[in-house]
Amino acid sequence: MPELPEVETLVRGVRQELVGKSFVSVSFLRADIREPIPTLRLKQILTSQPVHSVTRRGKYMLIHTSQGSMGVHLGMSGKFVLSASSQERLPHTHAVFELVDGRQFRFIDPRRFGRLFSIECEELNEHPFLSKLGVEPLNDDVNLAKHLFQSSRSKSQAVKVFLMDSSVVVGVGNIYASESLWRAKINPHVSAKQLTSKMYTNLARQIIKVLSEAILAGGTTLKDYRNKDGNPGYFQLNLAVYGREAKPCRKCAAMIVKTTQAARSTYQCPICQK
DNA sequence: AACACGCCCTGCGCGC
DNA sequence: TGCGCGCAGGGCGTGT
Structure with missing residues (x-):
């Protein structure tokens, strides 16, 4: 299952691919995972302005534009992978975020313990999912x-x-x-x-x-959903x-x-x- | 305030 | 072989 190290690795990869770029389309294949997805708001936030940063808070990945942010939690079985648009969609793909060059990030989560949610600019630190989180263990400023x-x-x-x-x-x-x-x-x-x-x-x-x-x-790598052994590609510590x-x-x-x-x-x- | 517990969900491994 | 059951678990919400 995705743990902090995987989310951190994911965030670094997504940051590299996304910062400065815009999504040309955002589509949802279902309207809820654990709870309803704010599909309209996420489309507005993600398609009107380019992504200016990608950050991590705990196991949450946060994708920011000037209009707001999308929070992504992978839950137990979630993946956030980069695929060619021609590549066949895997089962349990719930959302597709398409880039200008035709490639697309896909949110896949068989068990649907994950989350996709919107955060308004002014509530970034007050959002209920984020405001009660404890310290970041890898933050240098934290004792x-x-x-x-x-x-x-x-x-x-x-x-x-x-x-x-x-x-x-x-x-x-x-x-x-x-x-x-x-x-x-x-x-x-x-x-x-x-x-x-x-x-x-x-x-x-x-x-x-x-x-x-x-x-x-x-x-995990962004592009290979499965490694050569057929495993999802989580790190092998x-x-x-x-x-x-x-x-x-x-x-x-x-x-x-x-x-x-x-x-x-x-x-x-x-x-x-x- | 502290904390136990239920719930959400699907895939998979196991036993019969 | 095939089927059904139980387990796996992050984090929020509720009850004590």
Whole structure:
């Protein structure tokens, strides 16, 4: 599934293709995904003026023109790919954004957990989907360790659940929560407020490291919906615990254990993460 | 305020 | 072989 590193990679690619260019047409093949798509407003925003910037906030990609912005969330199964207009449309293509040269960005999302929405210029930072988001873990101006420590003082919930709370920190999904906790040798079930400042310093470092490595590993490409193996082309980071139930820990060879927290799978090493 | 939980949705893997 | 069930999960909304 698309995580922060993939969205970041996507944003960089889309930025390169789009900034300074206009869409000649925007069409929707269905009017809703999770909720109704503001189709008319998005057409107005995207076709009247060229794109002046493409940014990311958490796992949201934001495409800006002087008329407003489009927010894109890929949900669980979303893709935003660049195709030749002659290329056959894949099933579950919900929106098509056509460029002057005939190529088109296509929004494809089989499970429809994604989002396409409009943002007015004056509400960019007040939009309900964006205003409550926590800090960006990879932003240089953010002291992630300090932020996590301070925000966790009153939180009795498990640290893994705490890490996945996007109002605290964005972009740490189920995979990276497990991976960073394993790297930091912290038990995912421990209460967030029980961890010391020192532990959060280590944890923050591991979060930043694993996300950065994933970005370096290369996210999806814009043009190839499927890689040569027939996979959707998500980056291939070497995951240490996620999805490795009953397999040996890469540090101590103990069997990785899978549990459930907040209805999500958690993977941990019972020895390294006591 | 904190937090648990339900819901949205389709593809896929598994068991019978 | 084929079918049906259960799981996968981000994030918002609701209830306690």
